[in-house]
Amino acid sequence: MTQNFMPDFQDEQALQAHQLKGLQWTVKHAYQGSDFYRNQMDHVGISPADICSLADLERLPFTTADDLRAGYPFPLRCVPFEQIVRVHASSGTTGKRKVLCYTQKDLDDWCHFFARCYQMAGVTAEDRVQIAVGYGVWTAGMGFQLGCEKIGALAVPIGPGNVDLQCQFLVDFQPTVFCCTASMALLMAEEIHQRGIADQINVKKIIYGSERSSVSMRQKISQLFGGAELFDITGLTELYGPGTGIECSDHDCIHYWGDYYIVEIVDPETLQPVPAGEWGEMVVTTLCKEAAPLIRYRTRDITRLIPGRCSCGCVLPRHSRILGRSDDTFIFRGVNIYPSSIDSVISAFDGLGSEYQIHLSRDEQRGRDSLKLVVERAQHGRGDTDAVLIEKLLHQVKKQLLVTPEVELVAYGCLPRSQGKSKRVFDARITDPIV
Secondary structure, eight states: OOOOOSOOOOSHHHHHHHHHHHHHHHHHHHHHHOHHHHHHHHHHTOOGGGOOSGGGGGGSOOBOHHHHHHTTTSTTOOSOGGGOOEEEEOOOOSSSOOEEEEOHHHHHHHHHHHHHHHHHTTOOTTOEEEEOSOOSSSHHHHHHHHHHHHHTOEEEEOOSOOHHHHHHHHHHTOOSEEEEEHHHHHHHHHHHHHTTOGGGOOOOEEEEESSOOOHHHHHHHHHHTTSOEEEEEEEEGGGTEEEEEEEOTTOSSEEEOTTTEEEEEEOTTTOOBOOTTSOEEEEEEESSOOSSOOSSEEEEEEEOBOOSOOTTOOOSOEEOOOOEESSSOEEETTEEEOHHHHHHHHHTOTTEEEEEEEEEEEETTTTEEEEEEEEEEOTTOOSSOHHHHHHHHHHHHHHHHSOOOEEEEEOTTOSOOOSSOOOOEEEOSOOSOOO
């Protein structure tokens, strides 16, 4: 049985009418159900009755990740606890995690529009989908699997890593779709060819997310997978999880689900809207999310709205693939890392100074990202040798941030100083355009 998960809006005007109703419901729901949102709105002198058009969205205050952490463990909660059926957390590694709660309707909506992602990528009940993303408290694995099952495809839920098992199942189960991060896709492509099993697999489509990827990287993955078609999927834990948008078959944009949330693009410095087509920070407002709705949530992702209807004919709005972040957050092997979290680890060592740099690079031959941490010794550091300090630092970074970097210790004063904000992150993984 063929199912259709796309909305039935005939034109943009119908979608905007739907968005206005959703915005009015969300503002009223948040005002009545959340002390945080009610205080926010009272502070700027706006009430639910003041929302009469989509233009009134700009009158509402912004919400940030700090607001979520301040409200831990149930931030932005707008429903009684007995209506909450699940929580998920982000992969962030600074302070308290961003934890979001869900009602059953929230989960049903997420499952529905994730199935829409598969549908837009051309996945059907005849496909077999190997899922190589994180399970557990993270949103990724659960989202990919439930969306796959909703559309009727066969799910092969392996999870991340475990290259031997991934390769074995690619051969044995003959999946036609592979879901992963961009780095994992490149790693698997290399492994497939190194093991000489490229002619034994049947992957036709790769759906990937979580990381930026350049044009050349996408081309290499496709080539090594025998011409597989790539689809960049978007999402974040605060906004349900992955699956809130995906490339269409024309591959020139991300269609996002405008019937579930509104996207604004603002200047990250002034927070003023930028014209359609200009790059800025994505701000999202949900339209029907019950447990933890978002009102003007600053995602920190940099993208741009693409005006006009897509050549594929879909009425749903679109934005460019994610260019980067408006803060220093970076993603390494699927984990969101904040420089401040590395700063916290380093500051716990008496033998280390306060200056450090984070260097990210990609080994194109092996298809793997590398993280190098360059840290100064303390000005009058004594005690542990370099080897011991490096070993202890590596242990703490791996324990607290879930990644294993290369560490280089340098003498005090070797790293440049700045009167302004020091540049900490040097990302050389993407050297060509993303679009």
